[in-house]
Amino acid sequence: QLQLQESGPGLVKPSETLSLTCTVSGGSITSSIYYWVWIRQPPGKGLESIGSIYYSGSTYYNPSLKSRVTISVDTSKNHFSLKLRSVTAADTAVYYCARATDYGGNPIDYWGQGTLVTVSS
Amino acid sequence: DIQMTQSPSSLSASVGDRVIITCRASQSISSYLNWYQHKPGKAPELLIYDASSLQSGVPSRFSGSGSGTDFTLTISSLQPEDFATYYCQQSYSTPGSFGQGTKLEIK
Numbered sequence: 001q002l003q004l005q006e007s008g009p010g011l012v013k014p015s016e017t018l019s020l021t022c023t024v025s026g027g028s029i030t031s032s033i034y035y036w037v038w039i040r041q042p043p044g045k046g047l048e049s050i051g052s053i054y055y056s057g058s059t060y061y062n063p064s065l066k067s068r069v070t071i072s073v074d075t076s077k078n079h080f081s082l083k084l085r086s087v088t089a090a091d092t093a094v095y096y097c098a099r100a101t102d103y104g105g106n107p108i109d110y111w112g113q114g115t116l117v118t119v120s121s
Numbered sequence: 122d123i124q125m126t127q128s129p130s131s132l133s134a135s136v137g138d139r140v141i142i143t144c145r146a147s148q149s150i151s152s153y154l155n156w157y158q159h160k161p162g163k164a165p166e167l168l169i170y171d172a173s174s175l176q177s178g179v180p181s182r183f184s185g186s187g188s189g190t191d192f193t194l195t196i197s198s199l200q201p202e203d204f205a206t207y208y209c210q211q212s213y214s215t216p217g218s219f220g221q222g223t224k225l226e227i228k
Contacts, residue, residue: 037216047157047165047208049216060215063122096164105171106212107155111164 002027004097004112012091012119018084022097022112029078030055033102038071038082040093041114048093052100053080087119123147123211127220133228140196142223144209149189153213156185156194159222160205168207169194199225 008020022036029036038050051061053071061069065084073080084091094114100106124147134140144154152172157165167176169185172192182197196203204227209220 035215046222047159047210047219049210049218052216062216062218100212100217104174105153105155106215106217107167107170107176108157108165108210108217109167109170109176111166113164 002099002110004099004110006095006097006112006115008115008117010116010118012087012117013121014088014119015086018082018087018091018117018119020082020095020097020115020117021079022081023077023079024099025078029073029080030075034099035102036073036080037098037100037108039096039098039108041096042090042093050082050084050095089119091117092119093117123150123214123218125209125211125218125220127207127209127223129223130221131224131226133226134199135228136199136201138199140199140225142194142207142209142225144187144192144194144220146190146192146211146213150211150213152188153211153217154185154187154192155210155212155217156183157208157210158203158205159208165208201227 003025012018035054037052053059068085070083096114097112098108099110100108154172156169159165173185206222206224
């Protein structure tokens with residue numbers, strides 16, 4: 001059974017960089033029929049796609065966040081990571097990592113449990 | 122960017138009711154439309170992919186339809202465990218964007 005687990009600081013200061021890692025277990029991150037995504041949910045709001053990455057390193061970012069986001073993959077550790085720079089209180093959210101399929105409508109079929117990141121001094 | 126608009130934003134219904142949630146895309150997305158159920162404190166779960174395909178393990182009371190710009194999620198007979206927030210997501214362009222959600226509450 002595939003599992004994804006987010007890890008990283010739960011509190012980040014304004015203007016600093018939010019860094020999270022998603023460790024994938026029970027499956028390989030190098031499978032060519034999947035890609036890997038980050039999604040967030042601010043308190044009381046809906047889901048927002050942050051970006052995605054293939055194991056090859058190809059990335060796609062939400063245009064509204066593109067200038068501040070970097071997603072990377074480390075196939076040797078079977079994990080992928082998110083960096084969001086110059087954070088503000090508006091970046092406070094539950095951050096999810098997930099797997100999407102590269103076929104059949106490209107749905108997100110496995111999700112991590114999510115991790116709350118609060119931006120505050 | 123492709124914008125996704127769901128309606129209604131919230132809905133009160135009773136156990137046994139038939140419920141329909143709609144989702145409209147700002148441009149044609151063919152059938153690249155997925156539906157998720159999200160309960161507080163838990164990860165979202167995939168219900169429907171490719172507009173009308175039922176994800177393995179999801180009860181058959183859930184169904185999806187549509188193509189192009191207009192889509193629907195139907196729950197044929199609401200069960201107590203179905204009260205949650207539902208999101209549509211387009212996967213025509215990456216990263217896929219979500220609708221604002223429909224909160225389904227008990228009447």
